[in-house]
Amino acid sequence: MALLQIKNLSHYFGGLLAVDNLNEEIREGELIGLIGPNGAGKTTVFNLVTGVYRPTQGDIIFQGQSLVGKSPHTINALGISRTFQTIRLWNMMSVLDNVRIAHHSRISYNLAEAFLHLPRYRHQEREIEERSMELLRLFKLERYAHEPVKNLPYGEQRRVEIVRALASRPRLLLLDEPAAGMNPREIGALMEFIHWIRDEFHLTIWLIEHQMRLVMNICERIKVLDFGATIADGTPEEIRNNPKVIEAYLGEQAEVH
Amino acid sequence: MEFFVQQFLNALQLGSLYALIALGYSMVYGVLLLINFAHGDIFMMGAFFGVFGSITLGLPFVPTLLLSMILTGLLGVTIERVAYKPLRQASRLSVVITALGVGLLLENGLLALTGANPRSYPQDLVTTKVYDLGGVSISNVKIIIIVLAALLFAGLYTIVQRTKWGMAMRAISYDKFAVPLMGVSQDQVISLTFLLGTSLAAAGGILWGVAFPVLNPYMGLRVGWKAFIAAVVGGIGDIRGAAVGGLLLGFIEIFVPAYGKSIGISSTWRDPVAFGLLLIILVVRPTGLFGVARRQKV
Numbered sequence A: 001m002a003l004l005q006i007k008n009l010s011h012y013f014g015g016l017l018a019v020d021n022l023n024e025e026i027r028e029g030e031l032i033g034l035i036g037p038n039g040a041g042k043t044t045v046f047n048l049v050t051g052v053y054r055p056t057q058g059d060i061i062f063q064g065q066s067l068v069g070k071s072p073h074t075i076n077a078l079g080i081s082r083t084f085q086t087i088r089l090w091n092m093m094s095v096l097d098n099v100r101i102a103h104h105s106r107i108s109y110n111l112a113e114a115f116l117h118l119p120r121y122r123h124q125e126r127e128i129e130e131r132s133m134e135l136l137r138l139f140k141l142e143r144y145a146h147e148p149v150k151n152l153p154y155g156e157q158r159r160v161e162i163v164r165a166l167a168s169r170p171r172l173l174l175l176d177e178p179a180a181g182m183n184p185r186e187i188g189a190l191m192e193f194i195h196w197i198r199d200e201f202h203l204t205i206w207l208i209e210h211q212m213r214l215v216m217n218i219c220e221r222i223k224v225l226d227f228g229a230t231i232a233d234g235t236p237e238e239i240r241n242n243p244k245v246i247e248a249y250l251g252e253q254a255e256v257h
Numbered sequence B: 001m002e003f004f005v006q007q008f009l010n011a012l013q014l015g016s017l018y019a020l021i022a023l024g025y026s027m028v029y030g031v032l033l034l035i036n037f038a039h040g041d042i043f044m045m046g047a048f049f050g051v052f053g054s055i056t057l058g059l060p061f062v063p064t065l066l067l068s069m070i071l072t073g074l075l076g077v078t079i080e081r082v083a084y085k086p087l088r089q090a091s092r093l094s095v096v097i098t099a100l101g102v103g104l105l106l107e108n109g110l111l112a113l114t115g116a117n118p119r120s121y122p123q124d125l126v127t128t129k130v131y132d133l134g135g136v137s138i139s140n141v142k143i144i145i146i147v148l149a150a151l152l153f154a155g156l157y158t159i160v161q162r163t164k165w166g167m168a169m170r171a172i173s174y175d176k177f178a179v180p181l182m183g184v185s186q187d188q189v190i191s192l193t194f195l196l197g198t199s200l201a202a203a204g205g206i207l208w209g210v211a212f213p214v215l216n217p218y219m220g221l222r223v224g225w226k227a228f229i230a231a232v233v234g235g236i237g238d239i240r241g242a243a244v245g246g247l248l249l250g251f252i253e254i255f256v257p258a259y260g261k262s263i264g265i266s267s268t269w270r271d272p273v274a275f276g277l278l279l280i281i282l283v284v285r286p287t288g289l290f291g292v293a294r295r296q297k298v
Helices: A042-049 A072-078 A095-101 A111-115 A119-138 A154-167 A184-201 A212-218 A236-240 A243-250 B002-032 B039-056 B061-087 B092-114 B140-162 B164-174 B186-211 B219-234 B239-263 B267-284
Strands: A004-013 A016-026 A031-035 A057-062 A080-082 A172-176 A204-208 A221-226 A229-234 B130-133 B136-139
Touching: A004 A042, A016 A042, A016 A221, A016 A229, A031 A042, A031 A184, A031 A212, A042 A172, A042 A204, A072 A080, A080 A154, A095 A119, A095 A154, A095 B164, A111 A119, A111 B140, A119 A154, A154 A172, A154 A184, A172 A184, A184 A204, A184 A212, A212 A236, A221 A236, A221 A243, A229 A236, A229 A243, B002 B039, B002 B136, B002 B140, B002 B164, B002 B186, B002 B219, B002 B239, B039 B061, B039 B092, B039 B186, B039 B219, B061 B092, B061 B186, B092 B219, B136 B140, B140 B164, B140 B186, B140 B239, B164 B186, B219 B239, B219 B267, B239 B267
Parallel strands: A031 A204, A031 A221, A080 A172, A172 A204
Antiparallel strands: A004 A016, A004 A057, A221 A229, B130 B136
């Protein structure tokens, strides 16, 4: 059974058709890509899946359960987590606190327990701090733990955002242009990194990307959107040779590695 | 010296009361960037729920205090749900005007309900005892107010600094968009903010009524404005700022008339001098004592 199943999904912004009858089936453990020119509706798809928007039509089923109408925090708790096209960390807070917040849905102590410092509160807060530090260590970010996020270099902020997304223990991770603003060498490292987190955390990863090299190299399957509609779907090899894709997205002078 | 200690305690008492109210303004602003102009009237409602508890139900002090904090907290959450939540996407001005309207509704609703006669708590709610310590007379009321306010602040500070909700409150104040996507229910955090802020104002209302026993439906206006100013001077959005701002205002208001006479300032100058000083603080630090300038996101 598919982990995530999208059926005839359409979304309008007023009269504008942003997503046009999208169908997708993502199986457990897959690493797949969503590409398309600017304004093709890629981020809108992520916003629909994570509950930021409610779809005009169609259904989104995650582990057998429909996500339509569920609030973003419920969907996060069910096991879908994401990063953002432009980094949306809490800049003034420390790296550690950014990661801690993402544990929110996994914490069960109540207000009275916190007020009175009862064992369950102390225990859970300590556990979360330890787990957050462990995650930061795993990503070699522990030396920044108490640093406000805004002081970190751009590339490290991107990594913190991924760590934060992993903190809620997702089964499906949505990466919205993880390579945005990175140079070719950084992209090389990022590709290994994405592979590594999928294996390490037993994740399914769906990513949006503009960098063709990244998508072509790591995705097992790619879907191409143009003006909200699916124009191609297949392995990187098939996408590379699809004339519709070359016309709509890659343009004549585009180079595909 | 005795005179100074005496005035110091008076200032601490008044300042603690302002601080308890200022906290609510500051917390709500921190999370919603909304100045909840109904907050002074929520303080007044807290005092009147105290009348309900102590006179109508005949409860002693602690149950009256708890009852009022619970009822006022529920009132605060309800006001947010009914009046502010539908306007979350609207312009901030609309919400501020709604808050002013809610305030008027509370004042005049209560006036219609209970009449214009001032109320006070029963004498024995807190039986006043005065201790004489080397020429300084200390009433138990002052001690109770100062200690209780400090305890409530400490509890609140723990929640804001060290719990998942406090962390979520801070996150919402920096970037709202990402918060629900990280598994935090924004509605729950906002409700909790109102619950805490308004129940502290209720505690302030009860203690105010014990210290200054004349309660009327308009009592929230003056006190509310002053606490609001205290929150701004402290740096609105920061709860330490609200506490410090409240205490500062209390000290200025007590010490200006107490010592002003000797340098030729009559006590009628209390408010102009107090607010003049606060204005100077704001000129030097426009974001308040603890405030951090934040970039406006467009």
